[in-house]
Amino acid sequence: MSAVFKSGIAIGVLAMALLSQSAHAQKTIKMTAFAGHPPVFPWVKLLDDYFIPEVDKRLAAAGGKVKIEWNRAYGGTLVKLGSESTALKDGLGEIGFVSTIFEAPKFPLQNITYYTPFGTDDISIVAKVITSLQNKIPEMKAAWTKNNAVFLGGTGLDAYHLFTKAPIAKLDDLKGLKINAPGPSANWLKDTGAIAVAGTLQTYYNDIQTGVTSGALTFATGGFPAKIYEVAPNITKVNYGAQFGGALAMNKKVLDRLPKDVQKIFLDVGQDYSEKFNALLTSTTNDLMRKMAAAGAHIREVPPAERKQWASAIPNPAIPWAKDLDAKGLPGTKVLKAYMAEMKANGVEYPRDWSQE
Template sequence: MSKKIRMLGLLAGAVFVGGLAQQAQAQTVKMTAVAGHPVTLPWVKLADEFFIPELDKRLAAANSKAKFEWNRAWGGTVAKLGTESGAVKDGLAELAFVSTIFEAPKFPLHNVSYVAPFMTDDVRMMSKVIKSVQAKIPAMTEAWTKNNMIFLGGTGLDTYHLFTKNPIGKLEDLQGKKINAPGPSANWVKGTGAVAVAGSLQTYYNDIQTGVTEGALTFVTGAFPIKLIEVAPHITKVNYGAQFAGALVMSKRVFDKLPKDAQKIVMEVGGEYDARFNELLATTSGNLLKQMEANGAKPRDLSAEERKQWAAVLPNVALPWAKDLDSKGMPGSKVLETFIGEFKTAGVSFPRDWSKE
């Protein structure tokens, strides 16, 4: 064998081995992304159209060894609403939008806004307050990690109103009416004379159309895409307040195995998802309400005095909620006090202080 042939063989071998080494260093992770809600709803839409492509783009631009291969399984195709965290914990999904309102047993502390309504209609402030409380109380962060999740970005919901088939002129008009109210928001019906019926954005339209209920407690950015005003055109603008609704999360098992540069990029894009989402809701809910009016919706504002009356008739479920969690070894009272305290510090005016009897 000539010296030239031997050199070519050695060179080819070096290229082959180098290629194998590069492949070994590269980390392609198969990612199934799940949400019980469809992609038409803003928190899923932003995950699909911003978070995933932006994450891929930044990883490539940084020449990260990590690369994701995505299977988008939105709309309950892999995990039904309320089972998303279980799908991540069990390894069926690597990215998920977890709706804490529908998984209250796993995330009881994160539902504090639902037991203490009427705080603020500013979704950006609600999201900021919840993240501040979470940063101060380790048990809230641990709720994610013990379920094999890394919190990437939280989402609020624009303020809740009452959508009904017939007009509600005064509080007494609710007497005997069946109203869709999901999870903890069922507490907002207690004391009003109405009856809370379980449901979700996927069921409200059909429930009202078929007479199962006569209305729903929901928010404009959720009501608009499901065309709720077709069956419930009367909007009583109770302004129950913006709410914390859930978070975009990544499997901790996956996250912990990523190189440090990729972990940093994941968290950065998650933070931007959070900020973009809450800004999106803050700017679009008013525009959507105007479109609803143009399409036949009939909104009615509550005066400050009426709103105070509506808040006053509700039982204070926040205090027993907090004490119950305290008895189970969770810092329920601390979360409630910190939550209310954040709003007071910010100078927010609200009709009822849920931390008091």
């Protein structure tokens, strides 16, 4: 047998071995993506429509050594709203949307936006500032680590407005009304004469329809899919400001076990998810307002002078919030001052400085 022939055989055997090794090198990992909200809401829809397929696409482009077999569990089918971080911590799922507004005890500092109302309706600025503070203030980042979670990409909610059965022509019209207000947004109604009633997007419609409440504090991208405008067709555009509402997060132990290049894909796509979400929210909000108006909703824009009156009417919610966290060993005052400073540096003008007594 000639040396050339033997060499050819050897090369062929080696190639076959490498191909076989490559074929068997692919690792399939099962992952569950979950959310308490259903996919009609944009933060869940984008997880399904962009994050998952984009991760798959980039893994394939990187050589396909890792493949994800996805299980989707949205709308509370696996985890109820407000329990998402617990599910991540306990390993019930690998990727989840954590609604920090409904998990305030675990993410108190992330809720700073709800204690500084009447800010901007530009969610990209809010998300940018919160992400910046999480990178600068260790205690904010630690809130995720303590829950065995890694922050992938923050999202927010477009500006909150008032949806009511009867029209609100002035601040005094709130007197005696029961209004659904989630979590700390109840502070926005103090001393206005309105009574805040707890609830979520899943409960508002029935609460208003049955007379439990007369309306809700909510936002276009939530109010439209939940059809709040059908039972509360009067929308008073107070503009309480866009709010940081939560983030896409990943089980830390799962992420840490992945190869470094695969980890980077998840982190990069998480950042892109956040940017795409902010762009989607901005483009969607005005369109939904038009759709609600076309469906019969009556929309009143609150002018700046009246908006300042609304902001001045309520007790300052930020100072007590900050001092309470200070007493618990968390940098409440530091976060409050840093947040207001960064928002102002980004061109946001408040009708009231919440960092002042």
